[in-house]
Amino acid sequence: MGIEVVVEGLTKSFGRQSIWRDVTLTLPAGEVSVMLGPSGTGKTVFLKSLIGLLKPEKGRVLINGVDMVNSPERDVYETRKLFGLMFQDGALFGSMSLFDNIAFPLREHTRKKESEIRRIVMERIEVVGLLGAEGKLPGEISGGMRKRAGLARALVLDPQIILCDEPDSGLDPVRTAYLSQLLIDLNAQIDATMLIVTHNLDIAATVPDNMGMLFRRELVTFGPREVLLTSEEPVVAQFLAGRREGPIGMSEEKDAAALAAEADAVGAAAARPRAIVPQLEPSPGLPPRRAVARRRERVMGMIDQLPPAARSAIRRTYERGAGAPTLPLPAAGSGA
């Protein structure tokens, strides 16, 4: 089972520019979480802080009792072996073939025989659909293939925590859908804690158990997916709808005058309730996700503290038939 990641009061700035302040959240063990946010809100910085590549000024990131921010370098290195990080463009070693890239963590950290390494690596290559390309250099393949190779390398040590930095960027919608399914299947197979950083709405709507959003140097919200998907928060609503009207502007946030002018012009047209798309299920033949039962217990335990819209959305999700695969129901009549 995956490991819980506890983030407490994390604050990071580069020089005088503050990136985000006082981010506090918990990634529940074994569940899939998504961190949303407009471009340039420090999502990648957040990922790199979780794994200790960047050192925030304040706060803690606790994993198995090790603080990735302040603990001695040796403990941090040891804890990193629990992680698999998929970089935005793969970050493969340019001088090594895909096979050697994917075998690298095994050769560095285990004493496995070469035949054993070959078996594991080929298995992972097959999972991400790169069979036949293992002899190529990273410079000779497309960006999407590099991403998948990066994912295979992140998976090779059977990580307990998987972090994905924009798995969709540079991929077409079909490949993005395959990748979403791949991530869910992975979660069903190895039950690892996963955090996906993205601004892709399809991934956000179908993959995660939990969602959060970074905006204006703060964590807007983090919680079960229904909370964010039913949120009336203007930033969240604008982002999920992909509209121009709202607090998010082209360069940064808009000023108050522009916002007021917009509000007059748009009026009530924006207040349309969103239908919640059901979460993806593992492919047929795979075991059910063990996180589902744990999450249900956890969410039902905290349901009284959630906003009413989220509460009814969660009830509806679970009424639909205790976690069994169901097709999306047209929930149009019910309203929110």
Place this chain on the structure above:
Amino acid sequence: MITGALRQTGRLFALAAEVGRAVFRRPFQFREFVEQFWFVASVTILPAALVSIPFGAVIALQVGSLTQQLGAQSFTGGASVLAVVQQASPLIVALLIAGAGGSAICADLGSRKIREELDAMEVMGVSPVQRLVVPRVLATMGVAVLLNGLVSVVGTLGGYFFNVIMQDGTPGAYLSSFSALAQLSDLYISELKALVFGFIAGIVAAHRGLNPRGGPKGVGDAVNQSVVITFLLLFFVNMVMTGIYLQIVPPKGG
């Protein structure tokens, strides 16, 4: 401005200390070490030999002309050989190691840094300092020591050739003045200098390569800086080491 310079200096020393510790950490990257050693040697041997012949010749001619005016022509051999072995040879070696080997090391590490390869390595729990920097620094040190022997020999032969053939010096006087003035500690300090210079060249190249400022242009700038910083440090350290040596080791000619 001053704090910035001090901070960079501090980081340079911190990296040097980290490399010193990581040298003894298992597993030693033997393969990477051999590859880097071969690479640094292959780009420096030929230029070093080619530079050292005229350099030895220039020193021999200059010293020969001076000693002729002073009537001390019989000491030309000892003087020019000492100048070559103690000063010229370690500096030639260091300049070539920094210029040819160090710049390549800096560019290699820098481009890996901006492609996030080094971050990926750290994420996988592998220290880039131990995996990449240590073998490179050891390679520059090893090549510097060996190359210093080569340059000393070639430089001395060049000096001998020009003194005896061009300036009508006598081979016997050349050799006897050499054995009258030179001692083994001259060779030791020469090799020690080469070792230290090789270390400096490797550390500075690695430090600049690990911290390029933004994008491919930053890597270019880092290579440039690494060569210039190494040269500045080399001449300063050379002065200090020469000063200390002349103070503590008694000259043989007494």
